[in-house]
Amino acid sequence: MSNDKRVTPYDRVKLARDKDRPGIEDYIEALFDGFMEFHGDRLFRDDPSIVAGIGYFHKIPVTVIGHRKGKTLEEHMAYNFGMASPEGYRKSLRLMKQAEKFNRPIITIIDTPGAYPGMEAEANGQAAAIAENLAEMSALKVPVIAIVTGEGNSGGALAIGVANKVLMLENSIYCILSPEGFASILWKDSNRAPEACEVMRITAHELQELGLVDEVIPEGSRLFKNMDNVIYKELKKLMKMSPDKLAKDRYNKFRVMGEVFEPKKNREE
Amino acid sequence: MEKQNNISASERSTKEELIECPRCHAMIDADIIRDNFKVCPECNHYYTLSPKSRLRMLADRKSFKELDKGLRAVNLLDFPDYEDKLAKARAKSGLDDAIMTGIIKIDGIKVAIGVMDTRFLMASMGTVVGEKITRLAEYAQKHNLPLIMVCASGGARMQEGLFSLMQMSKTSAAIKRFKDAGGLYISLLTNPTTGGVSASFAFLGDIILAEPEALICFAGPRVIEQTIGKKLPDGFQKAEFLLEHGMVDMIVRRDELKSTISRILKMHK
Numbered sequence: 001m002s003n004d005k006r007v008t009p010y011d012r013v014k015l016a017r018d019k020d021r022p023g024i025e026d027y028i029e030a031l032f033d034g035f036m037e038f039h040g041d042r043l044f045r046d047d048p049s050i051v052a053g054i055g056y057f058h059k060i061p062v063t064v065i066g067h068r069k070g071k072t073l074e075e076h077m078a079y080n081f082g083m084a085s086p087e088g089y090r091k092s093l094r095l096m097k098q099a100e101k102f103n104r105p106i107i108t109i110i111d112t113p114g115a116y117p118g119m120e121a122e123a124n125g126q127a128a129a130i131a132e133n134l135a136e137m138s139a140l141k142v143p144v145i146a147i148v149t150g151e152g153n154s155g156g157a158l159a160i161g162v163a164n165k166v167l168m169l170e171n172s173i174y175c176i177l178s179p180e181g182f183a184s185i186l187w188k189d190s191n192r193a194p195e196a197c198e199v200m201r202i203t204a205h206e207l208q209e210l211g212l213v214d215e216v217i218p219e220g221s222r223l224f225k226n227m228d229n230v231i232y233k234e235l236k237k238l239m240k241m242s243p244d245k246l247a248k249d250r251y252n253k254f255r256v257m258g259e260v261f262e263p264k265k266n267r268e269e
Numbered sequence: 270m271e272k273q274n275n276i277s278a279s280e281r282s283t284k285e286e287l288i289e290c291p292r293c294h295a296m297i298d299a300d301i302i303r304d305n306f307k308v309c310p311e312c313n314h315y316y317t318l319s320p321k322s323r324l325r326m327l328a329d330r331k332s333f334k335e336l337d338k339g340l341r342a343v344n345l346l347d348f349p350d351y352e353d354k355l356a357k358a359r360a361k362s363g364l365d366d367a368i369m370t371g372i373i374k375i376d377g378i379k380v381a382i383g384v385m386d387t388r389f390l391m392a393s394m395g396t397v398v399g400e401k402i403t404r405l406a407e408y409a410q411k412h413n414l415p416l417i418m419v420c421a422s423g424g425a426r427m428q429e430g431l432f433s434l435m436q437m438s439k440t441s442a443a444i445k446r447f448k449d450a451g452g453l454y455i456s457l458l459t460n461p462t463t464g465g466v467s468a469s470f471a472f473l474g475d476i477i478l479a480e481p482e483a484l485i486c487f488a489g490p491r492v493i494e495q496t497i498g499k500k501l502p503d504g505f506q507k508a509e510f511l512l513e514h515g516m517v518d519m520i521v522r523r524d525e526l527k528s529t530i531s532r533i534l535k536m537h538k
């Protein structure tokens with residue numbers, strides 16, 4: 001935690017968005033063998049903002065799903081900066097259900113500025129697509145591990161984030177919406193984003209303290225090795241659980257998020 | 270059939286009170302608006318309803334029993350001024366938070382119902398809204414009741430950060446359990462149903478109804494206009510647009526709402 005003192009939350013935001021930060025291609029290359037990308041939602045089109053496919057993790061067949069931002073300007077444009085459309089979320093769900101059918105664990109990699117706020121995305125049911133994912137993921141009978149690697153913004157992140165274990169890289173962020181959007185809604189001034197970061201509680205360590213994130217993965221030169229170790233450790237534990245237990249475990253995890261004040265008389269009723 | 274707008278004579282104002290319609294600016298007698306299901310007789314503008322007015326329109330007389338009264342938000346993030354903001358919102362609205370839940374009868378059929386209230390911080394979804402909806406779904410499942418959610422929301426409760434986001438998965442999971450157990454879930458989308466509420470329980474209805482001209486979206490019109498850099502066409506993201514795009518089952522006028530829901534309930538008895 002001593003590190004935390006020197007790095008401000010807004011520094012983390014900048015790190016999380018750094019253009020030289022690894023992208024999903026790098027994580028897949030480093031962590032999985034024999035990855036094959038699959039395409040399409042079988043309804044309308046393939047959304048390239050989301051990568052989905054199968055591969056081996058320590059010789060275990062797994063389904064991998066994550067946001068794709070791209071590295072060059074052309075790629076950013078082609079992948080819509082990692083802002084997925086309903087088709088991307090529907091592709092994700094299709095492959096999650098497929099994983100469940102073949103009893104494959106699911107590993108998701110979250111890095112998105114948010115779900116795409118575009119006309120086509122709205123017309124094609126962005127809200128309905130995300131809602132469907134949240135509902136269906138909660139009941140999947142296979143292990144689900146989510147890792148926030150960069151920006152985990154809003155419902156667009158959570159739509160592939162309902163997992164048994166939620167992990168975060170040390171310099172990633174996870175938030176209700178971008179600090180700029182937050183500052184703009186609350187204070188009508190998006191330039192106050194650095195200030196917003198101080199109160200939003202979006203860094204990995206803060207969220208772990210709040211009980212919303214299970215483990216923070218250290219970065220540095222051993223980043224991929226650290227990720228590999230943590231994912232392997234968690235996956236081994238989850239693979240010992242029965243299908244029903246896995247779904248129950250995930251349900252209960254999210255069920256208790258957000259304590260409220262309750263008047264005494266309610267409890268006596 | 271029982272007259273739906275059962276307003277008793279004692280509730281009428283003795284003196285004539287004129288209200289200016291926010292859309293057509295006609296000055297209309299408050300009693301006339303009330304008797305017209307709070308729809309402007311001149312231009313069909315739908316006035317925002319308080320949960321009490323909504324329940325009065327839907328429920329059989331004196332059938333409402335409130336559940337989970339008095340639940341209040343805790344300032345989980347120690348967010349500056351949040352307690353103050355909540356206190357002001359409570360004082361102004363007389364509510365504990367942005368939702369009222371309970372049991373009513375509709376033409377003699379018992380149902381669990383939740384009604385959101387935009388007068389409380391724009392019916393943003395925080396932990397109290399999430400918890401009350403989750404409990405309502407659990408209650409409905411336990412007691413074998415149909416579930417109705419009257420949705421409205423400006424989006425996430427900013428001051429609760431990621432806890433607010435997690436209410437999306439929490440409510441969606443509870444609704445899925447309820448539906449998987451055979452329960453009937455009717456969702457009514459009213460103006461405005463946006464953001465995290467639309468992308469969770471609002472769009473999970475077995476049957477999704479919408480009020481005429483209600484704004485229903487994930488990303489709000491302003492955010493989209495900023496993203497794409499142009500004005501949105503008239504009617505974009507309105508209930509009629511969603512019907513055309515296959516996102517809702519029916520648009521139901523307020524004067525036909527109770528009879529429509531009643532017919533649906535009778536077919537699922």
Ligand SMILES: [Zn+2]
Pocket residue numbers: 290291292293294295309310311312313314
């Ligand atoms: Zn009018």
